Structure formats: C-alpha cells, structure tokens
Amino acid sequence: MIQYASFTLKNGLRVLVNPAPQTPLVAVNILYGVGARDEDPGMTGFAHLFEHLMFGGSRHIPEFDRPLQFAGGENNAFTNNDFTNYYITIPGDNLETALWLESDRMLEPDFSQQTLDVQKQVVIEEYKQRYLNQPYGDVWLLLRPLAYKKHPYRWPTIGKDISHIEQATLAQVKDFFYSHYAPNNAFMALSGNITLEKAEKMTGKWFEDIPARKIKNRNLPGEPQQQKKATLHVERKVPANAIYMAFHMGPRLSGAFYTADLISDILSNGKSSRLYQYLVQELRLFSDIDAYILGSIDPGLFVISGTLMGGTSMESAEQAIFDMLESLKTEPVKERELTKVKNRLESTWVFSMDSILNKAMNLSYFEYLGDASMINTEMKKYHRVTPADILAEAQNIFREENLSVLYYHAI
Amino acid sequence: MNIHRETAPPVLPVKDIHWIQPEEIRFPNGNKMYLVRDDALDAIRLDILFPGGAWDEPKPLVCHTTIDTLREGTPSRDAATIAEIFDYYGSYINTYSTRDYAGISLYALTRYAREVLEILEDIVYNPVFPDKEIQTYLKKQQQSFLIESEKVTYQSMSAFLEEVFGPSHPYGRRILPAHYDEITSEDLKAFHLESLLGNTCYFILAGNVTDPLIKDIQKRFGKESNCRKSSERQITSSFPVVAHAVKRHVPRDKAVQSAITVGKRTITRNHEDFPALSFVNMILGGYFGSRLMKNIREEKGYTYGIYSVIQPLRYDAHFSIRTETGTEVCRPALEEIYRELRRLKEQPPTEEEINLVKNYLMGSLLQSLDGALARADMIKRLTTTDTPLNYPERFANAIHTITPEKIRIITEKYFDPDSFIEVVAGSC
Secondary structure, X not given: OOOOEEEEOOOOOEEEEEEOOOOOEEEEEEXXXXXXXXXXXXXXXXXXHHHHHOOOOEOOEOOOHHHHHHOOOEEEEEEOOOOEEEEEEEEHHHHHHHHHHHHHHHHOEOOOHHHHHHHHHHHHHHHHHHHHOOOOOXXXXXXXXXXXXXXXXXXXXXXXOHHHHHOOOHHHHHHHHXXXXXXXXXXXXXXXXXXXXXXXXXXXXXXXXXXXXXXXXOOOOOOOOOOOOEEEEEEEOOOOOEEEEEEEOOOOOOHHHHHHHHHHHHHHOOOOOHHHXXXXXXXXXXXXXEEEEOOOOOOOEEEXXXXXXXXXXXXXXXXXXXXXXXXXXXXXXXXXXXXXXXXHHHHHHHHHOOOHHHHHHHHHHHHXXXXXHHHHOHHHHHHOOOHHHHHHHHHHHOOHHHEEEEEEEEO | OOOOOOOOXXXXXXXXXXXXXXXXXXXXXXOXXXXXXXXXXXXXXXXXXXXXXHHHOOOOOHHHXXXXXXXXXXXXXXXXXXXXXXXXXXXEEEEEEOOOEEEXXXXXXXXXXXXXXXXXXXXXXXXXXXXXXXXXXXXXXXXXXXXXXXXXXXXXXXXXXXXXXXXXXXXXXXXXXXXXXXXXXXXXXXXXXXXXXXXXXXXXXXXXXXXXXXXXXHHHHOOHHHOOOOXXXXXXOOOOOOOOOOEEEEOOOOOOEEEEEEEXXXXXXXXXXXXXXXXXXXXXXXXXXXXXXXXXXXXXXXXXXXXXXXXXXXXXXXEEEEEEEEHHHHHHHHHHHHHHHHHHHHOOOOHHHHHHHHHHHHHHHHHXXXXXXXXXXXXXXXXXXXXXXXXXXXXXXXXXXXOHHHHHHHHHHHOOHHHOEEEEEOOO
C-alpha cells in the first residue's frame, strides 16, 4: 500500500502527498494534462517544443535551472502523446525553492523570441539525433500514420513534420500556454521527506494565487475501425531487415488494457517468453524480438517488432509471428504461465515503487487518469485476469484487418 | 498571502550526506559480502562482482560472453528451464561486463529469494556453455553490434579510446564484427574456471536483508572449495599509453549529425586530486547548467546536449567532452569547445559559480546515495575501482573545502587545451 493524502487548492490544482521520512529528499512531480494529441494537425510538435520553453525562465525569475541547482536539486521533463510531465528531486530542506520555481512558471513562462529561436534549433537537433541519425530511428514517424488515420496519435511527439517547429511563432506559443497550462489542468505530487501539514502550507503559499484558466475543450476524432490490413515497405541503409506489426487495442481505462498488457508479457517479457524461446532460440529467425503495448489513454497499439537474422525472409518472419499469435487465439494459456507473467509484473512494480520519484510520477499520472487511488489497485486488476480473458482478447486483437505492418528493408 | 516571487526562498546547503559504510561479512573462502539494509523494500538485489574483465581475456569478448551465457545451461537444467524458473518467481537476472570486471545481478521478491538463489548458485558454478546456444547467442550479439557500431557516437568514442590507450591496451582495444566468429565454448569454460572462479569475488546484498537469507547465501557461495586464492594483478607498463594530442577523423556518408569526442587520459578515483577534478569538470560540462551546455546548447542551439565526463577505471581513467551536432555546425561547435577549455583558465569561476556547483554536487551526491539500490550501486562503483568505501565522505569534504586556488591548480594541470585528443565521426 502506498499511503498518500490529497487536497485541492481553490484554483483547482490537485495535490497528492506521500510522506516517506526515511529519505532526506523530496520529489516534486507536476503533470500537465496536455500532450501531442491536443495539437492542431497543422502545428504538431508544440507540446514538446513547449516543454523546452518551460526552462527559459518565468515572469519573476530569469532562470529556472540555476536557482534549482543552487538548492541541490535535479530536474527534467518529458512529453508524450497524452501529457507533459515535469519533475524535481531536491533535499527536503530546500523544497520551497522547487515550489517557488514551479509556481512561477505555472503563472507564466518568460516568452522571449531569443529563447524560442534557440529552443527551436535545439529541438531540430534533437529530431536529427533521435529520428534521423539512428538506425531504425524513423520507425515511429512511419508507423503511427500507417496505423492511425484520424486520431492525433498519428503523429509522434516530435511532430509529424519538422517544418511545424521551424515555423512556430511567439503568438502561437503564448496561445498554447493559456489554453493548456493552468492549475486546474495540473496534477502535483510530493513524495519523500515531507508532511501533509507542510505540503498544505507551502503549496497554498506558492500556488493558490495562480488563477484558474479556461482549458481548451478536448474533442478528439475517434479512430474509425480499421477495415483491412495496412502495409508499408521502406528501404534504408541499416545492417538488418526489421518488421514492425501494430494492432489496435483498447483504451487505458478498459479491462482489455490489462489483458493486453499480460499478453505482451506472455509473448516477450523475459527469456522464457514465447517469442524469445521459439523465434529467437529455437527457430533462430530473429536476433531480437519484442512485444509491447504503447500504454496510451485513448485506444492504443499492441506492437510486435523484430530484427531479422540474415537469411530470414520478411514473409517467413511475419508468418512465424502469426503462428505464435494463432496459438494464443486457440489454446488457453496455462495457469503457471499466467502466474509467471503476473509475478514478473509484481516484481517490476515493487522495485519501481522503491523510488520516491516513481511514486510521485505515478500518483500524478493516476490522478490525471481519474483517481490517484488506482496506484493501489493496479496490481489487483492484473491479478484478476483469467486464461479465458486472454483467449478472448487475443481473438479480438490479433485479426489481419486490425493490423498495420511496416517492412523495413536493409539495403 | 503576501509573497515575493522575485525573491528566492533561503537555501540550506547539504551538510550530512547520510553515508553509512556497509556491514561486511567474510565467507570461509575469502569472498566478501556487503550488506545494505532496507526493510521497507519487499525484495532483494544480490550482485556478484568478478574482477578480471578484459585484463584476463585471451581474446576480445570472452569475458562478456562468459558472464552473459552462464544461464545457457548446467548439467541438471537447460537454458529454457533456467529462464522459466527465474521468470516464474518474478526474478530478473542482469549480467554486465566492463573492461575491468564482470558481474551478475539477481533481482528477487523476498518471498521467492531462496528458490531463485538455488538456480543462481547452479549457473555460477556449473555452467556448461552448450555449443548450439553459444553460437546462437554470438550471432545475435554480432547483429546487435553491427547496429550499434553504425552510430556515430559509438564510432567516435571507440576511436577516441584507441587513441588514448593504444590499440592493444585492454581499455583501448576495439571490438570487430569478426571477433564474434572466433569465440568457442572452450574459451568460455576456461575463462569461467580461471578468471571468474579463480579470483576473489565480491557480493553486495541490498534490500530486505534477513539472517536466514545471509546464511543461505553464505552456504551457497562461501564454501571453502569454491574459490582459489586471491590473486592481485600486477599491471606492467607493457601497454603504451598515448599521451600526445592528435586529431582524428572517422568519415561517414550521409550522416546528418557528427559525433565529437574531445578528451584525454586522466587520473583515477584514488588520486588525491580526483574530487577537485570532478568539481572543475562539473563547471565545464558535468551538468545541465555547465558552461558547455549553456554556450553550445542554450545560447547557440548547436546540439541537443553536450557533456563532459570523467570515466575512472580500475587502473587508469579518461576524460572526454561529448556531443552530437548537425554537420553544418560541427566546426563552430568544436571552436566553442576549445574556447570553453581556454576560458576555464582565462575566466575562472566566480564565487557565485563555485557555490552553485558546490551545492549542486552535494545535492546530486545525496541523490546518488538515496535508497538501498543506489547505495549498493555506489559500493559497486567503488569496489570495482579499488576505491576505499569512505570515498563519499572524502569527496564531500573535498567539495566543502575547495578553494579558488585549488581550482586554478587543477585547471592548469588537467585542462590544458593543447593536450587534448580530438575525434570526429561524420563530416565536419
């Protein structure tokens, strides 16, 4: 059980507090309910660009990083398709420095042309480093629009076209901030060396006077049911052929999500998993293979990706994967195998919850999903999944007309 | 409430780093185990560290392959059975190897620790390295290596290490794709017996440590017969270490970014200057607020990130500034790197900059010691570089008492821009 208390400030800011007195540190996590899915199709990459701009100083404080470092704190942030997350860990004595900084940039970042120009350049270099200059780096730029036709998950957080970043103006950036960043669209969690009383007093002091704002309504187009298999072949200068298969699956808050997650573990979590044992060890068709879910809030993707051994054809690679999926659709999984993947999930969870930062991040995340208390029921939801659920969900997901495949040919 | 947002809240410097030296247990066979207790964690991690690494290898990759294929079978269990048992109990096995040592980590839920320790014992003492599994493993590794070695960062770093230590030195030696074809099961068996089991090894047990668990581990891994005498390695000077500045270019077609490595050989953690060297490195490029990051990312936008890193090894060490930049800004980025190196001496840090880095370093030291697994990682870093375990305190004291004069001396001694080796992979 993770013990926590929660309260809401008058402006709508949700605060979760998890006291852990054995550490001298405290983790401060603020999740803003805005991600790449909230972007205009003509202005993609904005949520992520904005994350960079949040470090350029704020209305009353010229620099974000320097005062935080002076207080012995570390910080970073990430953006995904569903939300933007900022986090700090800092000695408990200096917690107020973190709240001072976070509250001022929630009030208003410093919108300067200079910061915007430099960060646009930094994001363009990030784009090159991660997406263009790595073997297989452009996979998600290709696979997302293949699998999604309407939903904004069709572009990655970096944006669908880097020209959107190049053309971003200060006015657009300001507009983005005031439509998405607000105390009433933020979820803050504090974990570590802190008491509830101190948290109430300090968050009240620094955050209460930030006005609530009108958040742009989220009215996302649903992804229509896929009607037939979608395929794309590309040729790249890489050392080996690779295949990426993406099936549509249920949303984060559905029961199907937990079943699909366990199916992905049966397929590829650990060396005893099915894909590894049969396709890598026994048949030696792949040098590595992985099955995973994207974990997005709206209906997501179940992905199987593999790097082919020299001598394996694309057709036989794909067929071998289909054969593995077929057995999941026809034979109920044995109890021992299901217990195995549940034990592994539990152990991953136990180790990850040893960190105050992970606890703070998860509290914010579950509160954003609707209720922080899910942090304590998550494992139970996995435990409830039965072999019959697995069988039914495998039949539901692994259908040819539900599939998009990217064939990545080495030249 | 009346608040002044322009004014920073008061900051308290970190005084106590909460470092407790770990309890130590010595097994009858000479092996040592460190204990890092955290009863709140419902799990344990056991690390076994085998000194030796590339120094003991008859040919490249033998150490790495040996540690990584221990789980490919024993006389009583095949690879699939071993994998299934670890997985069933929610256990994770990680193996790792550096040029100095090899190691294996077991992650286990407390309630299943005994079940998986039995398997761990079996694979550590009785691996059979079956031919078919080993050849499959090597083919996979070779393919992953080909992908990794396509990256400009890999090309730049490996050329850099070759320049610093020389191509035949264990720290400078390159891995080639052909090396994967040359390994046999016999190599692994010999290395397992002579290096892994032949040297004194270390254990680090972290998490929910109980007496029955300690006894169980001691029973399995502390037997008299299992370990030979400790052998202290004599490092001779037969490896030429290159000390002169050179510039090297690794050509690459069509890369949109180039990877820059600028650096040199430096001192190990046991040298008295090491904490002060870390301090000056911090100012230059050791954190997000460093001079290099401020100039080259935050002011010029030439890169997504630039860092300088000291890598202390067991017998030697290297220092390097690393970044990836667009090919069109590679030249200007290099010029700025040298400008910042010169500026260390010409514009020494102000009192404000010194205090900032002091506080930041102390905060990050506190973070690196937070939690049982983090403390176990620190012990791992220290034991594998032969550093005494009071090092965190020594480091904290040195940082507290550092002076502008000491910074000046360190800058002159270790950051002379003319002494640096420069490697660029990609056009520049």
